Amino acid sequence: FDMFNVFARGATASGKGTILTGQQRVQLLYHFLNKRLDLDYAVEQKILVQWFPAHNIDRLADLHACWARWRLLMDFTFVQPLTVLRDYFGARLAFISAWNGHYCKMLLALTPIAVIFELANCVFLDHISIIGFGLTLAVWGKWALNVWDREQEYFMVLWDLSNAHKDESPRADFEGTLYPSHVDRNMVELYYPAWKYTLRV
Numbered sequence: 001f002d003m004f005n006v007f008a009r010g011a012t013a014s015g016k017g018t019i020l021t022g023q024q025r026v027q028l029l030y031h032f033l034n035k036r037l038d039l040d041y042a043v044e045q046k047i048l049v050q051w052f053p054a055h056n057i058d059r060l061a062d063l064h065a066c067w068a069r070w071r072l073l074m075d076f077t078f079v080q081p082l083t084v085l086r087d088y089f090g091a092r093l094a095f096i097s098a099w100n101g102h103y104c105k106m107l108l109a110l111t112p113i114a115v116i117f118e119l120a121n122c123v124f125l126d127h128i129s130i131i132g133f134g135l136t137l138a139v140w141g142k143w144a145l146n147v148w149d150r151e152q153e154y155f156m157v158l159w160d161l162s163n164a165h166k167d168e169s170p171r172a173d174f175e176g177t178l179y180p181s182h183v184d185r186n187m188v189e190l191y192y193p194a195w196k197y198t199l200r201v
Contacts, residue, residue, distance in 0.1 A: 021087040026053045038172035059088055078104045082155065091161055095152070102151060106144040110137075 020028070033039060042048040066081045078101040086094035117133040120126065156162065176190035 022056060022059065023087060023090045029053075034172055036172075040173055056088075063088060076108060078102075078108075083158075086159055091159055094159075095155065098151065098155060099148065102148050103144065106140070106147070110140050113140075 039048065039051045043050060063081070063084065066084065080097050080101050082094050082098050085097055113136055114133065117129050117136070120129040120132075174190060174192075176192050178188045179191045181187040181189045
């Protein structure tokens, strides 16, 4: 097993490549380098100018073809290539895009009801329509949240995201206090003091 093949590009026309996504390769590289180097310190000392992953031009062209086009502003299905976004940019941006798309669809469904209530308010000048729309909005909000929770759970299972895979690799610049490990009391680990953590929140 050649560890540096893990950092290679994805599958090519010759069939050689790796089973990892681009985001996973960047994470592995980051953890590999971060265990051995303090990259932020290297920037402070002017050893490095800056460090960040560069974009893959071919993959950006693919994203532009299916996602980043002005013509898609008129597409009211709000369908997005979420798995492609997740593979390239990571789960956080994919979830943000999914959430935005979901609530755009939900607001589009609410629009005809809002127009009906507004017309009723103009014609009858009745404050009952305002109360009625408020109640409708409350029901809509709960419904939209329930549908989002279901969609979010679907993507968490699809993309295998759970607390079990939470990134807990130590950073080279992490400063903490040595305490016995919660897992094995014979080992000591660095922990961030609870009182400092409380002040951050």
